[in-house]
Amino acid sequence: MDRIKQIYNDEKLLKKLQEDRDISIEDVLENEMVINMGPQHPATHGVLRLVLRLDGETVTGIIPELGYLHRGYEKMAENMSFIEFIPHTDRLDYLATMCNNVGYVLAVEKLAGIETPKRAQYIRMIVAELSRIASHLIAIGTFAMDVGAVTMVMWTFREREKVNSIFDRIAGARFTTSYTRIGGVASDIDDQSIAEIAKFLTELEPALVEMDKLMLSNRIFIDRLEGIGILPKEDAIALGVTGPNLRASGVEYDVRRAKPYLFYNEIDFKIPTFTQGDCLARYFQRGDEVRESVKILRQCLDKIPQGEVIANNPKKVLPHKTEIYSKMEELIHDFMIINFGINPPVGDTYFSVENPKGELGFYIVSNGSGQPWKLKIHSPSFCNLQAVSQLCKGAMISDVVAIIGSLDPVMGEADK
Amino acid sequence: MGLEAVLQKDGFLTTTIDAIVAWSRKSSVWPMPMGISCCAIEMIAAADPKYDIARFGSEVMRFSPRQSDLMIVAGTVTYKMAQVVRRIYDQMPEPKWVIAMGACTSSGGMYRSYSVVQGIDQFLPVDVYTAGCPPRPENLLNALMTIQEKISKTKARDFKNRSLAELEHSQN
Amino acid sequence: MNTKELIIEKVKEKFSESVEEISDFRDDLSITIKKDQIVNLGRFLKENSDLQFIMCKDVTAIDWATRKKRFTTVYHIYSFKLNYTLRLKSNIDDDPPTIETVSPIWPSANWYERETWDMYGIKFINHPDLRRMYMPEGFEHHPLKKDFPVLGIPGSLPLPNKAD
Ligand code: SF4
Numbered sequence: 001m002d003r004i005k006q007i008y009n010d011e012k013l014l015k016k017l018q019e020d021r022d023i024s025i026e027d028v029l030e031n032e033m034v035i036n037m038g039p040q041h042p043a044t045h046g047v048l049r050l051v052l053r054l055d056g057e058t059v060t061g062i063i064p065e066l067g068y069l070h071r072g073y074e075k076m077a078e079n080m081s082f083i084e085f086i087p088h089t090d091r092l093d094y095l096a097t098m099c100n101n102v103g104y105v106l107a108v109e110k111l112a113g114i115e116t117p118k119r120a121q122y123i124r125m126i127v128a129e130l131s132r133i134a135s136h137l138i139a140i141g142t143f144a145m146d147v148g149a150v151t152m153v154m155w156t157f158r159e160r161e162k163v164n165s166i167f168d169r170i171a172g173a174r175f176t177t178s179y180t181r182i183g184g185v186a187s188d189i190d191d192q193s194i195a196e197i198a199k200f201l202t203e204l205e206p207a208l209v210e211m212d213k214l215m216l217s218n219r220i221f222i223d224r225l226e227g228i229g230i231l232p233k234e235d236a237i238a239l240g241v242t243g244p245n246l247r248a249s250g251v252e253y254d255v256r257r258a259k260p261y262l263f264y265n266e267i268d269f270k271i272p273t274f275t276q277g278d279c280l281a282r283y284f285q286r287g288d289e290v291r292e293s294v295k296i297l298r299q300c301l302d303k304i305p306q307g308e309v310i311a312n313n314p315k316k317v318l319p320h321k322t323e324i325y326s327k328m329e330e331l332i333h334d335f336m337i338i339n340f341g342i343n344p345p346v347g348d349t350y351f352s353v354e355n356p357k358g359e360l361g362f363y364i365v366s367n368g369s370g371q372p373w374k375l376k377i378h379s380p381s382f383c384n385l386q387a388v389s390q391l392c393k394g395a396m397i398s399d400v401v402a403i404i405g406s407l408d409p410v411m412g413e414a415d416k
Numbered sequence: 417m418g419l420e421a422v423l424q425k426d427g428f429l430t431t432t433i434d435a436i437v438a439w440s441r442k443s444s445v446w447p448m449p450m451g452i453s454c455c456a457i458e459m460i461a462a463a464d465p466k467y468d469i470a471r472f473g474s475e476v477m478r479f480s481p482r483q484s485d486l487m488i489v490a491g492t493v494t495y496k497m498a499q500v501v502r503r504i505y506d507q508m509p510e511p512k513w514v515i516a517m518g519a520c521t522s523s524g525g526m527y528r529s530y531s532v533v534q535g536i537d538q539f540l541p542v543d544v545y546t547a548g549c550p551p552r553p554e555n556l557l558n559a560l561m562t563i564q565e566k567i568s569k570t571k572a573r574d575f576k577n578r579s580l581a582e583l584e585h586s587q588n
Numbered sequence: 589m590n591t592k593e594l595i596i597e598k599v600k601e602k603f604s605e606s607v608e609e610i611s612d613f614r615d616d617l618s619i620t621i622k623k624d625q626i627v628n629l630g631r632f633l634k635e636n637s638d639l640q641f642i643m644c645k646d647v648t649a650i651d652w653a654t655r656k657k658r659f660t661t662v663y664h665i666y667s668f669k670l671n672y673t674l675r676l677k678s679n680i681d682d683d684p685p686t687i688e689t690v691s692p693i694w695p696s697a698n699w700y701e702r703e704t705w706d707m708y709g710i711k712f713i714n715h716p717d718l719r720r721m722y723m724p725e726g727f728e729h730h731p732l733k734k735d736f737p738v739l740g741i742p743g744s745l746p747l748p749n750k751a752d
Binding site for chain 1: 613644668
Binding site for chain 1: 492550
């Protein structure tokens with residue numbers, strides 16, 4: 001009580017409170033309002049901050065502000081060897097860790113000219129697709145939660161947990177996997193993992209049908225998304241939008257098809273596209289991509305060959321731990337690689353892979369030493385976020401949440 | 417506590433105010449999920465059906481600091497974000513506790529770089545540090561139980577004189 | 589004629605004097621052009637009906653630290669028609685570094701150039717909104733320059749006080 005009295009006796013504070021009351025109804029109706037959303041807001045998917053200018057409930061202007069999760073990856077990459085950077089790629093798009101791992105090592109392999117055994121490439125494909133499924137499931141779940149359907153997030157997390165346990169078995173970690181190595185993968189996958197993946201796939205399909213039933217019989221969900229946040233094809237290209245968001249606008253561009261890496265050219269799969277380019281299309285797009293991934297995974301499991309999972313290239317590829325401890329030659333190579341790096345030739349390369357969020361590219365400049373001179377990460381979420389200002393202009397304030405959810409940004413890679 | 421068992425026998429219960437307050441505080445810790453990056457996903461996983469944080473009375477994740485007593489800082493805190501984290505912490509009413517989830521919040525983790533705060537204890541009082549990158553959901557539950565233990569030792573009057581730090585700001 | 593030859597021929601036809609270097613490393617074609625021609629080249633590549641590089645994927649820079657032309661800006665552009673990613677480069681020799689913006693040609697370059705300004709301190713002339721992308725406004729340094737330490741400069745970024 002004393003405290004309250006004290007506050008009421010405080011003239012400075014009282015005056016402040018008084019000033020606040022001096023808003024008349026005319027001001028409110030005539031003036032535009034500027035509000036702040038984030039960085040701590042459940043619907044901004046991390047730490048995105050938006051400053052909105054509102055006229056009534058209509059958004060007249062919107063400015064995204066990034067950088068709340070800027071961790072300085074590119075600077076750190078310049079100060080560590082190529083191998084050391086692999087764990088950092090996990091934390092870029094932390095919903096699809098394996099995809100980042102695969103993308104990064106492929107980029108380094110392209111730069112250093114390392115051949116990888118076929119079995120390793122197939123394993124990479126399997127884990128990347130599993131990761132894609134996990135990421136899209138979360139995207140769908142959180143998107144549904146943003147527009148008010150909380151059940152969905154529980155269901156999608158239930159399915160995702162299964163992927164996590166598979167990764168736990170394959171890589172030893174639930175989701176910060178760091179599984180790939182330059183020249184291969186850390187360890188082979190065993191028959192039980194393959195059986196688990198097959199089991200997961202059979203369970204996933206009915207679950208997807210169930211989820212669709214839940215969402216698509218929900219009028220509110222459809223009404224809140226249909227025709228909201230339309231991104232025309234030309235604008236999508238001009239703004240550099242990538243991945244599912246680009247395809248939902250009707251551009252049939254997928255790096256797996258446009259510039260096949262790994263063994264995607266041996267696999268038969270479709271690239272789903274939609275033409276509407278609204279939030280609902282982006283929702284469907286992700287669902288369809290999950291189904292395609294299931295198809296890809298089935299084929300991979302059938303086709304996976306036997307053989308080595310790491311290249312035999314002692315000067316560039318780290319030997320296995322057990323060999324380091326028991327053989328002199330391997331110990332020396334390990335020492336050299338750890339201390340001096342893999343020394344790719346002088347030059348620069350750009351390599352991109354199709355991540356769940358879009359095209360993830362690595363532009364690496366090498367000066368011949370063990371550390372990259374420059375490593376630029378072209379992150380899909382960053383590109384997709386650039387469309388926010390255009391999409392939200394003229395929308396209602398409640399649509400902003402739906403639009404951001406449908407773009408599915410992950411701030412870890414948008415901010416780098 | 418097996419409340420029913422006691423009540424069935426005699427129909428009443430003698431205890432101290434401190435004990436009952438501490439007990440109720442501890443069994444209904446409402447977390448404020450300060451999900452910043454990767455660890456946030458594991459924090460959500462702790463709330464999902466497999467790990468089910470509801471068993472510890474903490475399923476009510478409140479995104480409003482006003483309604484919560486435990487801040488779980490999950491993710492890398494950059495200098496830019498530190499201001500926001502602190503402001504949100506200041507808005508939480510007393511009594512309040514903080515879990516530093518993951519290596520990043522505890523010590524900067526793998527990010528020894530110009531933009532990452534090397535440990536949130538530089539600007540926040542932390543109660544429990546959780547190791548791991550990310551900590552598995554079990555580990556987060558362990559941290560929660562540690563907090564509960566800590567809370568069970570508090571007395572009702574411990575927080576009498578604490579004020580909202582925010583009020584001080586607005587007065588100046 | 590394959591894609592690369594087509595691009596080289598078209599570019600040489602029009603910009604033979606300004607092209608400084610054409611390199612092809614690991615199947616990546618990269619064209620280095622004089623700084624004052626970058627906008628013209630960009631516009632040409634976008635508008636030429638045989639090439640149609642309509643998407644800008646990335647803009648970044650390289651800090652060479654010791655070279656006389658210290659910075660190089662790097663652009664990655666993509667053509668759906670040719671299904672090809674082309675790299676353009678341009679060396680900057682003035683101090684403080686400046687270059688003309690390409691955001692009128694490719695709107696997506698807007699944020700990429702802001703990021704490059706934030707990280708390298710390269711000023712993009714005529715850029716519509718050249719603010720920092722990641723670091724807070726008021727931060728004085730440009731982190732990706734080679735002379736900036738990884739651990740930063742102590743005290744350059746404020747922290748809130750620890751009460752209690
Ligand atoms: S501790 Fe690891 S998982 Fe957690 S936020 Fe930091 S990097 Fe991400």
